[in-house]
Amino acid sequence: MNGNLHKAGDIIGDRYLVLGFIGQGGMQEVYQAEDKLLGKIVALKAPKNLSAQKRFKRSAVVSAKVNHPNVAKTLDYVDVDENHAYLVEEYIPGKDLSRVLREDLPLLDPQIVARIFHHLARGLAASHHAGVIHRDLKPSNVMSVDGALVSDVKITDFGIAKMAEEEIAEAAEGGEESLTASQTAIGALPYMAPEIISSMKSADKPADIWSLGAMCFELLTGIKPFGAGLKAVSAIQAGKLPPFPTELSKSQFAPLAKDILSVVQKCLQLEQKARPTADELVKLCETFCYPANPREFGVVDSMRNAFFGFITAAAGKSVFFHRDSIFGANTAASGERVVFTRYPGEGSDRAFPVVKLRK
Amino acid sequence: MSDAAKCIDTHLDRPVLVKALKEGTDKKRLLDEIRALQKIRSKHVVQIYDVVRDEDGEIQGLVEEYIEGADLTYLNPPTTAEDLMKLFYPIAKGIAEIHDHGHIHRDVKRQNMKFDGEGCLKIFDFGLARDETADASTIGPIGTPGYMAPELFVAGTNGKTSFTTAIDVYAFGVTAISLARGTMPNGLKGIPPKLPAADADFNGLPQSLPPAVATLLNQCLAADPTARPKMSEVAEELSLHLLHGQHRAFVGFSGRLYVLDATHPAADLSVAGQGALRVRYDGLRFLLENVTGHVALNNQQAFNGMVVPGSCVIMLGLPYPSARTAITIDVSHPEVTL
Numbered sequence: 256m257n258g259n260l261h262k263a264g265d266i267i268g269d270r271y272l273v274l275g276f277i278g279q280g281g282m283q284e285v286y287q288a289e290d291k292l293l294g295k296i297v298a299l300k301a302p303k304n305l306s307a308q309k310r311f312k313r314s315a316v317v318s319a320k321v322n323h324p325n326v327a328k329t330l331d332y333v334d335v336d337e338n339h340a341y342l343v344e345e346y347i348p349g350k351d352l353s354r355v356l357r358e359d360l361p362l363l364d365p366q367i368v369a370r371i372f373h374h375l376a377r378g379l380a381a382s383h384h385a386g387v388i389h390r391d392l393k394p395s396n397v398m399s400v401d402g403a404l405v406s407d408v409k410i411t412d413f414g415i416a417k418m419a420e421e422e423i424a425e426a427a428e429g430g431e432e433s434l435t436a437s438q439t440a441i442g443a444l445p446y447m448a449p450e451i452i453s454s455m456k457s458a459d460k461p462a463d464i465w466s467l468g469a470m471c472f473e474l475l476t477g478i479k480p481f482g483a484g485l486k487a488v489s490a491i492q493a494g495k496l497p498p499f500p501t502e503l504s505k506s507q508f509a510p511l512a513k514d515i516l517s518v519v520q521k522c523l524q525l526e527q528k529a530r531p532t533a534d535e536l537v538k539l540c541e542t543f544c545y546p547a548n549p550r551e552f553g554v555v556d557s558m559r560n561a562f563f564g565f566i567t568a569a570a571g572k573s574v575f576f577h578r579d580s581i582f583g584a585n586t587a588a589s590g591e592r593v594v595f596t597r598y599p600g601e602g603s604d605r606a607f608p609v610v611k612l613r614k
Numbered sequence: 615m616s617d618a619a620k621c622i623d624t625h626l627d628r629p630v631l632v633k634a635l636k637e638g639t640d641k642k643r644l645l646d647e648i649r650a651l652q653k654i655r656s657k658h659v660v661q662i663y664d665v666v667r668d669e670d671g672e673i674q675g676l677v678e679e680y681i682e683g684a685d686l687t688y689l690n691p692p693t694t695a696e697d698l699m700k701l702f703y704p705i706a707k708g709i710a711e712i713h714d715h716g717h718i719h720r721d722v723k724r725q726n727m728k729f730d731g732e733g734c735l736k737i738f739d740f741g742l743a744r745d746e747t748a749d750a751s752t753i754g755p756i757g758t759p760g761y762m763a764p765e766l767f768v769a770g771t772n773g774k775t776s777f778t779t780a781i782d783v784y785a786f787g788v789t790a791i792s793l794a795r796g797t798m799p800n801g802l803k804g805i806p807p808k809l810p811a812a813d814a815d816f817n818g819l820p821q822s823l824p825p826a827v828a829t830l831l832n833q834c835l836a837a838d839p840t841a842r843p844k845m846s847e848v849a850e851e852l853s854l855h856l857l858h859g860q861h862r863a864f865v866g867f868s869g870r871l872y873v874l875d876a877t878h879p880a881a882d883l884s885v886a887g888q889g890a891l892r893v894r895y896d897g898l899r900f901l902l903e904n905v906t907g908h909v910a911l912n913n914q915q916a917f918n919g920m921v922v923p924g925s926c927v928i929m930l931g932l933p934y935p936s937a938r939t940a941i942t943i944d945v946s947h948p949e950v951t952l
C-alpha cells in the first residue's frame with residue numbers, strides 16, 4: 256500500500272525522513288519517518304484534504320495538551336507551507352486494536368482486557384483533566400505495542416475527532432445513504448454514545464466513557480455490543496447489552512470477566528450522569544486483579560492427553576499447559592498458534608493463560 | 615543551577631523547558647548521546663523535543679518537555695511506610711528502566727525529579743557527555759556532593775574514574791534516605807563519605823519500613839559497589855510490599871474454583887491415597903504447608919515453605935500409570951501503575 260502524499264525518501268521540514276506508509280483513515284494519512292535530529296522513529300500524520308488543514312492545526316494543539324504514558328505523545332507540528340502540515344507523534348511499534356481483533360485474536364482474554372481497560376481509563380482520565388474530550392474512541396484509535404502481545408496500549412488521534420465530528424454529524428443526520436458513504440462515521444458508530452447520535456454537539460466527557468465501555472465489551476466478547484451499521488443506532492438508543500458469551504464462564508476466567516462486565520455496564524448507562532467519571536473509572540479498574548507479566552507467541556506441540564499439552568516458543572524451554580488455562584476452548588490442536596505468559600517450572604515452564612490466535 | 619527557562623512552543627501552544635548546556639559539555643558527543651537516550655522506553659524519563667543552535671549551527675541548548683511544579687528537594691517526608699514506598703517505587707523503576715537500556719544517569723538526586731500533573735514521576739538532567747580534555751576539574755569526580763558514590767573519588771591509573779550503574783544505585787539510596795528524613799544525613803556529606811553512616815539507616819526511620827525493604831535499601835548505600843543491589847531488584851521488592859494483602863490466588867481443584875486472599879488466606883487440598891497440602895497466604899506470597907504424600911509443583915518435589923510462583927500446576931499422586939490429580943493455581947494482584 257502507498258500513500259498519496261509522500262513516498263519513502265521524502266524529507267519533511269528539514270528533519271523528518273519518510274520511511275514508508277503506515278495506513279490511512281478517513282481524515283489523514285499516516286507515515287513512518289525518522290527524526291534525523293534525534294535519531295528516532297516517529298509517526299507522521301498529514302491531513303488528506305487541504306480544507307481540513309486549519310482544523311488539523313487545532314487538533315494538534317489539543318492533543319499536545321495531553322501527556323500520559325497511555326496516550327501517544329505529540330512531539331512536533333510542522334507547517335511546511337499553506338498546503339502541507341504534519342503532526343509528529345510518538346511511533347508505536349505494533350498494531351491498532353481493530354487490526355489485532357481482525358488479524359490475530361477474535362476476542363481477548365479477561366486478563367489482558369482488564370489491563371487494557373485500566374490503562375485506557377488512566378489515559379482518558381489524563382485527557383479529561385486537561386479538558387480534552389476524545390470523541391472518537393474506538394479500537395482503531397488505540398495502538399497496541401507489540402500487536403497481539405499487548406505490551407502496552409496508547410490512545411491516539413485525540414484531536415482528529417473534532418475534525419471527524421462534522422463529517423459524522425452530517426452523516427448521522429443525513430440517514431442511511433450518507434452514513435454508509437462515510438467510512439469514518441461507519442467506523443465510529445458502534446462505539447458512539449446515545450447522546451452523540453442525537454446531537455453531535457453534545458459530545459462531552461461521558462461520551463468517551465461510553466465509548467470505552469463499548470470497546471472493552473467488544474475486546475472481551477468479540478461482539479460489538481450494539482452491532483454495526485445503521486442497526487446500531489436503535490440498539491444504542493435502547494442501551495441493551497447482548498447476552499454474555501458462555502465460553503467466558505470457564506471457571507479460570509469467569510471471576511475477572513464478571514468484574515470487567517460489571518464495570519462495562521456502568522459505562523453503558525443511557526443517562527450521562529449515571530456513568531462513572533474517568534477518575535471514578537480508574538478507581539474501579541484499580542481493583543482488577545490480573546497478571547501484568549509479558550506475553551509471547553508460541554505454537555502448540557501437542558496435547559499429551561485430554562488434560563495437558565506443551566507449547567514451543569521462539570526462545571526458552573518448552574512450556575506446559577493445562578486445558579483449564581486455555582481461554583475460550585477446552586483443547587488445542589498441534590500446530591495451533593497461541594499467545595501466552597510463561598512461568599518458571601522444573602523441566603518445562605508453565606503457561607497461563609493460553610490464548611489461541613486466528614488460523 | 616543550570617540555566618533553564620519555561621517557554622511557549624508557539625506551534626503547539628504548550629509550555630516547554632529551554633535549557634542552556636552546562637559548562638564543559640562535549641558538544642561533539644552531545645547529539646550522539648541524546649540520540650542514544652531516545653531509545654529508553656520509560657514513562658519516567660523526560661522527553662527531549664529539540665535542540666537550540668546559534669548562528670554557527672553550534673548547539674547551545676535543549677528543548678524539553680516542561681513539568682509543572684517543584685522538584686523533590688523540599689518535599690515533606692511521607693509519614694507512613696506505604697506512602698514512603700509509593701514515593702520510592704517510581705524512582706527505582708525509572709532508574710531501572712534507564713539501566714535496562716544500558717545507560718547510567720550519573721546525576722540522580724532529589725533536584726532532578728518531579729511528579730507531573732498526573733502523578734507520574736519524571737527524572738531529568740542526565741549527566742551528559744563532558745569534554746574530558748577541557749580542564750583538569752572535569753577529570754575529577756562528576757555529580758553532586760552527597761550523592762556521589764565513594765568509588766567516584768578513586769582515580770584509576772589513567773587519572774580518570776570509572777564507574778557502573780551502581781553509582782546510580784548509591785545516589786538512589788541517598789535520595790531515598792534524604793526523602794525519608796526530609797534532609798540529607800550529615801554522615802553522607804563527607805568527601806568521600808565515610809560508610810556506613812550511622813544517620814543513614816533505613817531501619818531506624820519513624821515510618822517503620824518492612825525489615826526486608828529497609829535491609830535492601832541499606833545495601834544501596836554499601837561502600838562496595840558490587841554489594842549494592844540492582845535497581846530492578848529494589849523496584850520489585852518495593853512493588854511486592856506495596857501490594858501487601860492484595861494478592862489473590864485462584865485454585866482450580868476437581869472442577870471447582872477456590873479463591874484465596876487476605877480474608878480467606880488458606881485452603882487444605884487432599885486426595886486420599888495421592889497426597890495432601892495446605893496453601894496459605896502470608897500477605898506477600900502463597901506458601902505450601904503440611905505437604906504429605908506425593909506432591910509436585912510444576913514438576914518439582916513440593917516441600918513445606920515452598921513459594922507458589924505466579925502460576926503453577928500441582929500434581930498429587932505418583933506419575934502415570936497411577937491416578938493423579940491436577941490442581942492449578944494462578945496468582946494475580948492489582949497492577950502497581952505508579
Ligand SMILES: Nc1ncnc2c1ncn2[C@@H]1O[C@H](COP(=O)(O)OP(=O)(O)OP(=O)(O)O)[C@@H](O)[C@H]1O
Pocket residue numbers: 277278279280281282283284285298327344345346347348350351395396398411412438439442
Ligand atoms: N502513533 C502511531 N504509531 C504507529 N502507527 C500509527 C500511529 N497512529 C496511527 N497509526 C496507524 O495508522 C493507521 C491509520 O490511522 P488513522 O487514524 O488515519 O485511521 P483510523 O483510525 O483507522 O480511521 P478513522 O479515520 O476512521 O479514524 C492505523 O492503522 C494506525 O494503526
Ligand SMILES: [Mg+2]
Pocket residue numbers: 280395396411412
Ligand atoms: Mg485513527
